[in-house]
Amino acid sequence: MKNVPVADYLVVGSGCSGAMAAQTLVESGATVTMLDVGFTNPDYKKLVPIKNFIDIRQNEADQHRYFIGDKGQGVVWGDIGKGAQITPPRQHMIDSVDKYMPLNSSDFSPLESLGYGGLGIGWGLQCWEFSDEDIKVAGLDSANMPDAYETVSKRIGISATKDDAARYTMVHLKNYQRSPKMDRNHAQIYKIYQENREYYHSKGFYLGRTPLALLTKDLGKRKKYSYHDMDYYTDHEQSAWRPWMTVDQLKKKRNFTYIGGHLVVKFVEKRDYVEVHCLTIPNNEPVVLRCHTLVLGSGAISTARIVLRSHDKPNARLPLLCNPYTFIPCLQPSMMGTGTEDKKLGLAQLSLFLDESHSNFDISVASLYSYQSLLLFRLIRQVPFLNIVDARTLLQYFAPGMVIMGVHHPDHTSTSKFVQLASATSPTKDKLNVTFELSDEQKAVINERERKFVKIAHKLGIYPIKRVDPGMGASIHYAGTVPFSEQDKPLTLNPNGRLHGTKNVYIADSSGFNYLPARGLTFSLMANAHITAQKALKHD
Amino acid sequence: MKDDVLLHEARIFGRYLLGETPHDAACNLYIHAITTNPQKINAADARLLDYVHEHPRAIGLVDAGLNLLNSGSEVRRRIHLMFSILESTPHYHKKFLSQPHSFWYLGTIAVTGIAGLAKTAAGVVLVKAVAK
Numbered sequence: 001m002k003n004v005p006v007a008d009y010l011v012v013g014s015g016c017s018g019a020m021a022a023q024t025l026v027e028s029g030a031t032v033t034m035l036d037v038g039f040t041n042p043d044y045k046k047l048v049p050i051k052n053f054i055d056i057r058q059n060e061a062d063q064h065r066y067f068i069g070d071k072g073q074g075v076v077w078g079d080i081g082k083g084a085q086i087t088p089p090r091q092h093m094i095d096s097v098d099k100y101m102p103l104n105s106s107d108f109s110p111l112e113s114l115g116y117g118g119l120g121i122g123w124g125l126q127c128w129e130f131s132d133e134d135i136k137v138a139g140l141d142s143a144n145m146p147d148a149y150e151t152v153s154k155r156i157g158i159s160a161t162k163d164d165a166a167r168y169t170m171v172h173l174k175n176y177q178r179s180p181k182m183d184r185n186h187a188q189i190y191k192i193y194q195e196n197r198e199y200y201h202s203k204g205f206y207l208g209r210t211p212l213a214l215l216t217k218d219l220g221k222r223k224k225y226s227y228h229d230m231d232y233y234t235d236h237e238q239s240a241w242r243p244w245m246t247v248d249q250l251k252k253k254r255n256f257t258y259i260g261g262h263l264v265v266k267f268v269e270k271r272d273y274v275e276v277h278c279l280t281i282p283n284n285e286p287v288v289l290r291c292h293t294l295v296l297g298s299g300a301i302s303t304a305r306i307v308l309r310s311h312d313k314p315n316a317r318l319p320l321l322c323n324p325y326t327f328i329p330c331l332q333p334s335m336m337g338t339g340t341e342d343k344k345l346g347l348a349q350l351s352l353f354l355d356e357s358h359s360n361f362d363i364s365v366a367s368l369y370s371y372q373s374l375l376l377f378r379l380i381r382q383v384p385f386l387n388i389v390d391a392r393t394l395l396q397y398f399a400p401g402m403v404i405m406g407v408h409h410p411d412h413t414s415t416s417k418f419v420q421l422a423s424a425t426s427p428t429k430d431k432l433n434v435t436f437e438l439s440d441e442q443k444a445v446i447n448e449r450e451r452k453f454v455k456i457a458h459k460l461g462i463y464p465i466k467r468v469d470p471g472m473g474a475s476i477h478y479a480g481t482v483p484f485s486e487q488d489k490p491l492t493l494n495p496n497g498r499l500h501g502t503k504n505v506y507i508a509d510s511s512g513f514n515y516l517p518a519r520g521l522t523f524s525l526m527a528n529a530h531i532t533a534q535k536a537l538k539h540d
Numbered sequence: 541m542k543d544d545v546l547l548h549e550a551r552i553f554g555r556y557l558l559g560e561t562p563h564d565a566a567c568n569l570y571i572h573a574i575t576t577n578p579q580k581i582n583a584a585d586a587r588l589l590d591y592v593h594e595h596p597r598a599i600g601l602v603d604a605g606l607n608l609l610n611s612g613s614e615v616r617r618r619i620h621l622m623f624s625i626l627e628s629t630p631h632y633h634k635k636f637l638s639q640p641h642s643f644w645y646l647g648t649i650a651v652t653g654i655a656g657l658a659k660t661a662a663g664v665v666l667v668k669a670v671a672k
Contacts, residue, residue, distance in 0.1 A: 064628035072573030075624045077617045339640035377624035387604035390656035399638045
């Protein structure tokens with residue numbers, strides 16, 4: 001086993017948290033090494049042409065390779081669950097996860113990643129800020145989060161609009177580009193809302209443009225969005241920010257080193273340094289690296305594994321937070337039979353917030369998507385009763401009027417949601433057992449809120465077909481496994497993000513959150529990663 | 541399963557989905573996908589596959605019946621796979637991309653839906669008889 005000194009700061013993971021923490025450390029002049037498994041799939045970069053979706057569909061002979069995959073691997077059969085939108089060019093995101101991070105649960109099925117860029121490879125780019133109350137209850141640094149949001153926004157480029165829903169989407173943000181043009185489905189919904197805003201407000205609903213990590217003006221070498229509607233397949237022109245772009249930039253710095261092909265298993269803190277025990281991928285050979293300060297940023301569930309293995313009681317339970325999620329396919333009759341739209345954005349363009357108490361806390365939120373570039377084959381197996389040919393005739397007519405409403409609900413810690421390591425025959429010799437049960441009270445609140453979303457959707461001219469429960473874990477929002485605590489308790493973080501009981505081990509991902517608001521956590525976890533890295537620097 | 545059997549299968553599924561014999565390139569993709577990702581076929585599905593090989597005109601009924609009785613059937617998975625291959629073949633884009641239609645096209649949609657339900661009713665009887 002090699003025991004190699006590598007750096008002052010060792011950052012684990014190349015996802016949104018790892019990339020942001022590493023950038024902050026590197027910009028301070030510190031010597032930083034990033035440890036990552038980092039699966040990639042470079043073949044697709046060259047394969048997908050820079051053209052719009054309709055042009056590709058009409059003319060490109062090789063399109064099956066990125067739309068369905070060379071072996072048809074993009075044609076998923078069986079229950080709808082997590083990651084139904086992961087296309088072949090993004091499937092390296094989930095490569096070998098079952099092998100290296102086995103997980104056992106009857107009620108929870110998360111999406112995890114060993115890819116270069118982590119879950120950020122397929123992130124929906126939504127950049128909602130947490131409200132002040134969210135920040136406080138989550139245990140985040142209230143004083144520094146506004147500036148941290150600003151810093152992250154300058155780094156990644158965010159497009160947004162100060163509108164009706166701004167108090168839910170961008171409380172503090174000052175540095176942003178204008179939102180992209182809405183497609184005709186969203187423009188129609190927004191128009192209906194604007195005509196009768198007071199009515200929606202009286203019901204506790206606020207609709208606004210979704211802030212996105214998407215450029216509408218060039219930023220450095222990254223180009224503004226060209227409305228090619230190929231967002232699920234390619235990062236061409238880099239108009240949408242992905243963590244790998246930041247890590248690629250860091251690789252050009254002299255004080256940054258990227259080491260791929262390493263799975264971090266555990267750490268051992270010594271008197272003057274931290275030992276980081278890894279397995280090389282794919283050979284599974286043990287390697288030990290040394291650093292002064294360890295910054296874990298591999299995601300709440302993966303970090304839980306590392307922390308538990310490093311603890312003197314590896315079978316301890318850690319809490320888990322995850323936003324309950326339901327998606328509701330809807331029909332927008334005014335758009336049915338209108339044909340395809342050439343220039344379009346495939347991402348969420350509008351967010352609908354339900355805040356009956358007008359407190360801007362513990363709210364639920366729906367993201368609205370129109371449906372085009374994921375092709376009909378993903379939808380057609382959901383059509384009941386009909387054979388596939390008749391179903392296609394109907395879907396071709398209905399598809400331009402398909403709007404998907406993805407509803408997220410907040411989550412609080414409870415004793416019925418936890419993770420625990422157990423022995424197993426895997427490269428790391430363990431698996432993670434997950435129990436995730438919602439209380440009857442939480443289920444009732446979710447049900448009641450979703451009924452209200454369904455009702456208000458009718459008023460907005462979109463008619464829900466059914467509520468689809470993809471199962472717990474499908475929101476891909478995980479947090480709270482090593483929560484912030486003022487008390488010096490094991491398996492918790494101090495307010496600076498340092499793991500209690502250690503001198504130089506920090507956690508920069510969402511593991512510390514004590515509460516998970518419904519508005520997506522990615523922007524906030526990046527801001528928190530920046531703050532944690534700053535505090536790790538000051539600690540020295 | 542031999543390639544010539546799969547080629548026959550690809551062609552009959554293609555004809556069912558397009559109303560014409562699909563290009564060989566699309567059929568070859570189907571064969572490649574089936575052989576590189578083989579799935580277990582239970583006895584009922586095997587009987588249904590044999591039946592549609594011999595009676596290609598009955599595929600629509602079998603497909604409809606299975607949607608109600610066993611929507612996860614291997615027969616439907618294969619039809620769905622061929623659908624996705626043809627959808628991502630530029631030559632057939634008009635059969636899959638949405639086209640603009642007048643309001644009156646809703647009549648066609650209604651007739652298609654009603655006729656489709658009738659096929660499903662007949663398909664249920666057929667699937668039960670064949671898969672037995």
